[in-house]
Amino acid sequence: MDKFLIDGPSKIKGKVSISGSKNASLPILAATLLFDLPVTIKNLPRVKDISTMLNLLKSLGSKVELSKDKKIAKISNPKNMKTFASYSLVKTMRGSILVLGPLVAKLHKSKTSLPGGCLIGARPVNYHLSALEKLGMNYEIKDGYIIAKSNGKLKGAVIKFPKISVGATENSIIAACLAKGKTVLKNCAIEPEIKDLTNFLNLAGAKIEWIGRTCTINGVNSLKSINYSVMADRIEAGTFCVAATLSKGSLEINNLDPKIISTELNLLKKTGAKINKNKNKISIKGPEKIKPIKNIKTKEFPGIPTDLQAQLMVLMCRANGKSSITENIFENRFMHVAELQRLGANITIKNNKAFIDGNTKFIAAELMSSDLRASVALVLAASVANGKSIINRIYHLDRGYEKIENKLKNIGIKIKRLKK
Ligand code: UD1
Numbered sequence: 001m002d003k004f005l006i007d008g009p010s011k012i013k014g015k016v017s018i019s020g021s022k023n024a025s026l027p028i029l030a031a032t033l034l035f036d037l038p039v040t041i042k043n044l045p046r047v048k049d050i051s052t053m054l055n056l057l058k059s060l061g062s063k064v065e066l067s068k069d070k071k072i073a074k075i076s077n078p079k080n081m082k083t084f085a086s087y088s089l090v091k092t093m094r095g096s097i098l099v100l101g102p103l104v105a106k107l108h109k110s111k112t113s114l115p116g117g118c119l120i121g122a123r124p125v126n127y128h129l130s131a132l133e134k135l136g137m138n139y140e141i142k143d144g145y146i147i148a149k150s151n152g153k154l155k156g157a158v159i160k161f162p163k164i165s166v167g168a169t170e171n172s173i174i175a176a177c178l179a180k181g182k183t184v185l186k187n188c189a190i191e192p193e194i195k196d197l198t199n200f201l202n203l204a205g206a207k208i209e210w211i212g213r214t215c216t217i218n219g220v221n222s223l224k225s226i227n228y229s230v231m232a233d234r235i236e237a238g239t240f241c242v243a244a245t246l247s248k249g250s251l252e253i254n255n256l257d258p259k260i261i262s263t264e265l266n267l268l269k270k271t272g273a274k275i276n277k278n279k280n281k282i283s284i285k286g287p288e289k290i291k292p293i294k295n296i297k298t299k300e301f302p303g304i305p306t307d308l309q310a311q312l313m314v315l316m317c318r319a320n321g322k323s324s325i326t327e328n329i330f331e332n333r334f335m336h337v338a339e340l341q342r343l344g345a346n347i348t349i350k351n352n353k354a355f356i357d358g359n360t361k362f363i364a365a366e367l368m369s370s371d372l373r374a375s376v377a378l379v380l381a382a383s384v385a386n387g388k389s390i391i392n393r394i395y396h397l398d399r400g401y402e403k404i405e406n407k408l409k410n411i412g413i414k415i416k417r418l419k420k
Helices: 022-034 048-059 094-107 126-134 166-176 192-203 234-246 258-270 306-317 335-342 372-384 404-410
Strands: 003-008 013-017 039-042 063-066 073-076 109-113 137-142 145-150 158-160 182-186 207-211 214-218 227-229 250-254 274-278 281-285 322-326 346-350 353-357 366-368 387-392 414-418
Touching: 003 372, 013 404, 022 039, 022 048, 022 073, 022 094, 022 166, 022 192, 048 063, 048 094, 094 109, 094 126, 094 145, 094 166, 126 137, 126 166, 166 182, 166 192, 166 214, 192 207, 192 227, 234 250, 234 258, 234 281, 234 306, 234 372, 258 274, 258 281, 306 322, 306 335, 306 346, 306 353, 306 372, 335 346, 335 366, 335 372, 372 387, 372 404, 404 414
Parallel strands: 013 250, 039 227, 158 182, 366 387
Antiparallel strands: 003 387, 003 414, 039 073, 063 073, 109 145, 137 145, 182 214, 207 214, 250 281, 274 281, 322 353, 346 353
């Protein structure tokens, strides 16, 4: 397994270009299963989760033609598509569950593996299943698989999600596109990645409208062939903004509409960062003294994303005083804390709240990645620590950050991949 060697401390300076969004690409790729005609998806990030989704589509019979740089995929579906999403593909990435809705909507049956838990929480799929059931999907769980079918086309329904879920909203929207009649989804997630999915589907002829957290979908018979460019990755952009603030450096972040990370930028301003926004560019300069923030809380969009929680915790370790972070989305998303403590952090956890004593002088250590965002947080911490840190299990990072070490090297971080 590859490792990173990071020689700190370093100060960030330079420019970085943000890649396409992983979390927007995944549902858009899953939705291509609805199409009879070829679709072309552009600006895909070159990360492991995207190759997993493309492999899953191929295993279902889709023909995938990738451009040389692997950022453009032309996807065509033959008549005799398969409906089996195997455990070996689904277990490596929970986003794979997003093929369930389109398979049942288009082919009226599917055998899709249950994704199972992961380190950050149990992550059940009950909201996906009950929403699809209301649209007319029958299912049973057998040997770890969801065996699902529908009696012909799905039928529009009114569904209120008991809790806001990104994945369940996406699965239901995709499925409802080809359902008979009108579907009204209430209490939806409204993350920008979901809006990107509905833009894509509408451009292909779907009839989807939003009012607040309510999404209305009028079913259509088929979708038309289009080219679509996926939005930029707001979590990658947020991570680089935190990195610049943390290292008291200055960074120009290109290729992203600053509006989609306004909450994050407002929070960083409170820490003392100086931020300038243009149409597709953010310039950020870290303060000499990082101000602590008393009560950071993760929340569904437009709140602070849980996917930025670990990175913000590293920043608060270096702030000039006490702060706290409450994790409201996942029950077990503090795996990075024990590793940060090994670097010298002073953090106490009470239930879903972390209390952080600032002014930590991180000292290099050997560390272990646990999940995607925790791993990047360790990279950030190691980059401002004194000495050489080793970060193990960086395959987590490769799942979601495109060319992370090249991007970090270009802005002044001394990072090296040790191949095994
Ligand atoms: C997506 C993102 C992930 C992000 C998360 C929250 C993708 C591929 N992943 O994950 O990066 O951290 O949103 O912003 O886009 N839940 C249930 N039952 C369900 C579904 C969810 O109890 O059927 C719970 C989850 O355990 C969690 C909460 O609802 O506690 C929110 O999860 P959800 O929004 O569904 O996250 P994902 O779509 O899995």
